[in-house]
Amino acid sequence: MPRPKSFDEAQVLEGAVALFRERGFEGTSMPDLTRKLGICRQSLYNTFGDKKGLYLKALENYGNKEAQSKLALLQGPGSPLENLRTLIRGFASYATTCPAEGCLTVTALVNSREDADALAAVSQHVQSLENGIECALTRAKKQGQINAHTDAASLARYITTSLYGIGLLVRLPDSSARIAATVSHLMESLQRIEIQPAA
Amino acid sequence: MPRPKSFDEAQVLEGAVALFRERGFEGTSMPDLTRKLGICRQSLYNTFGDKKGLYLKALENYGNKEAQSKLALLQGPGSPLENLRTLIRGFASYATTCPAEGCLTVTALVNSREDADALAAVSQHVQSLENGIECALTRAKKQGQINAHTDAASLARYITTSLYGIGLLVRLPDSSARIAATVSHLMESLQRIEIQPAA
DNA sequence: GCCGTTAAAGAATGATCGTTCTATATTGAT
DNA sequence: ATCAATATAGAACGATCATTCTTTAACGGC
Numbered sequence: 001m002p003r004p005k006s007f008d009e010a011q012v013l014e015g016a017v018a019l020f021r022e023r024g025f026e027g028t029s030m031p032d033l034t035r036k037l038g039i040c041r042q043s044l045y046n047t048f049g050d051k052k053g054l055y056l057k058a059l060e061n062y063g064n065k066e067a068q069s070k071l072a073l074l075q076g077p078g079s080p081l082e083n084l085r086t087l088i089r090g091f092a093s094y095a096t097t098c099p100a101e102g103c104l105t106v107t108a109l110v111n112s113r114e115d116a117d118a119l120a121a122v123s124q125h126v127q128s129l130e131n132g133i134e135c136a137l138t139r140a141k142k143q144g145q146i147n148a149h150t151d152a153a154s155l156a157r158y159i160t161t162s163l164y165g166i167g168l169l170v171r172l173p174d175s176s177a178r179i180a181a182t183v184s185h186l187m188e189s190l191q192r193i194e195i196q197p198a199a
Numbered sequence: 200m201p202r203p204k205s206f207d208e209a210q211v212l213e214g215a216v217a218l219f220r221e222r223g224f225e226g227t228s229m230p231d232l233t234r235k236l237g238i239c240r241q242s243l244y245n246t247f248g249d250k251k252g253l254y255l256k257a258l259e260n261y262g263n264k265e266a267q268s269k270l271a272l273l274q275g276p277g278s279p280l281e282n283l284r285t286l287i288r289g290f291a292s293y294a295t296t297c298p299a300e301g302c303l304t305v306t307a308l309v310n311s312r313e314d315a316d317a318l319a320a321v322s323q324h325v326q327s328l329e330n331g332i333e334c335a336l337t338r339a340k341k342q343g344q345i346n347a348h349t350d351a352a353s354l355a356r357y358i359t360t361s362l363y364g365i366g367l368l369v370r371l372p373d374s375s376a377r378i379a380a381t382v383s384h385l386m387e388s389l390q391r392i393e394i395q396p397a398a
Numbered sequence: 399g400c401c402g403t404t405a406a407a408g409a410a411t412g413a414t415c416g417t418t419c420t421a422t423a424t425t426g427a428t
Numbered sequence: 429a430t431c432a433a434t435a436t437a438g439a440a441c442g443a444t445c446a447t448t449c450t451t452t453a454a455c456g457g458c
Contacts, residue, residue: 007405024310026225030446040406041447051446102309109370110301110309111223123371130377157380162357165364171308172322178329181356189384206435229416239436240417250416405454415444424435 009047012037016058021104024111025055025118056117062104063125071132080136081145084159085190087133091163092183095170103167130160147193155189162186208246211236215257220303223310224254224317255316261303262324270331279335280344280393283358284386286332290362291382294369302366329359346392354388361385 015037019028030051034041048054073090074083105125112118134156140146166182169175214236218227229250233240247253272289273282304324311317333355339345365381368374 022312024225026223029444031444042407043405045447046404102312106367107309109367110306113221113301113370119370119372123373126368126371154380154383157377158361158384161364161368161377161381162361163364164367165360165362168305168308168363168367169325169360171312171318172325173318174322178356178360181353182360184353185357185388189388228414230414242435244417245434400458403455406452409450411448413445418441420439422436425433428430
């Protein structure tokens with residue numbers, strides 16, 4: 001039987017994600033990849049087809065990981081509303097602590113105008129976040145935690161848009177006040193629909 | 200005296216903006232530019248130095264134009280609050296009608312991680328929009344049109360972030376519902392601080 | 399030990415990139 | 429008419445790109 005692969009595919013994908021995050025698709029060259037990943041050209045081509053194949057795999061890998069962790073947080077123990085608040089806070093603190101690298105989904109969205117595959121992957125990622133938020137809001141509604149008239153879908157769309165606004169503007173050098181203000185107003189939006197338990 | 204330039208620099212910049220919007224900085228080649236702009240290589244180099252110089256000029260041109268039209272709208276006749284509403288609606292309708300090309304500021308922001316000059320231009324553009332919104336809110340406050348306790352700076356930061364969230368997510372193929380929801384909630388935020396005139 | 403598969407290293411391909419150089423033509427003021 | 433500066437056209441540069449090919453070595457089941 002064949003000689004076993006001497007590299008871990010998942011580990012290679014992680015390295016590729018890191019590079020694509022730093023420099024984007026066009027800004028990352030195959031020599032860059034082989035150098036960083038410690039793998040020779042041919043192995044890359046044998047495993048992923050070509051550069052775009054590797055990129056799509058990396059995108060998928062990143063998106064799934066991010067989506068999973070966020071959905072897990074939203075569906076975790078604790079009240080759905082509080083989980084949503086934690087998600088929003090986490091988004092902001094993550095955004096402010098490591099402004100150097102940006103969200104790969106944002107980068108890919110901007111640079112995939114002519115790449116239907118990449119755009120589809122990004123779209124799915126955004127949708128899954130939005131759906132997760134909507135589900136959390138619906139659960140909160142069923143539990144009587146928020147106003148019964150709340151349009152969960154509409155609110156989820158709005159929160160998603162604002163979160164991605166943060167994910168975009170975090171790339172500016174002076175974004176911390178802007179991010180804090182956005183989080184604060186998002187929190188206010190949630191508080192306004194919350195049904196305060198009788199104290 | 201020298202032979203006069205046979206091309207209009209402003210017109211060339213407009214064409215460059217269009218190309219950079221479509222394909223980004225790295226995706227636009229010098230042959231692309233000369234073809235589209237109807238100008239020979241050498242003239243480009245003589246006028247703008249190099250490709251990056253042309254890019255920065257185009258970025259500046261685009262940003263100034265956008266900022267001017269938006270600030271003019273905000274400072275125009277009519278109540279500041281209504282002007283702000285018009286701005287937000289215009290942002291959304293513009294976003295939904297021509298989803299093919301995206302905001303150049305968004306593209307440049309994502310792709311300028313290693314380009315301090317471009318980043319500075321983008322930052323200034325975002326700041327000017329944010330400042331314009333803050334000024335409009337402050338004027339609305341002085342005119343007694345909105346709640347006196349409103350934190351104009353914070354609200355302006357939040358609106359700016361959400362607007363750029365729209366400018367980013369408009370690149371997704373199915374973004375119209377998301378944009379509509381975001382606009383709707385932004386409007387709600389404004390209505391909540393508005394002091395209703397006695398009917 | 400053999401064989402099929404893979405890894406590794408490096409050369410080579412063809413294309414495209416940004417930029418520069420050369421040569422020639424065109425214009426406007428003097 | 430002359431001159432300075434620009435326009436245009438095209439060749440050429442060196443660099444880099446993604447990809448393929450070639451060769452040699454390493455491994456595992458038979």
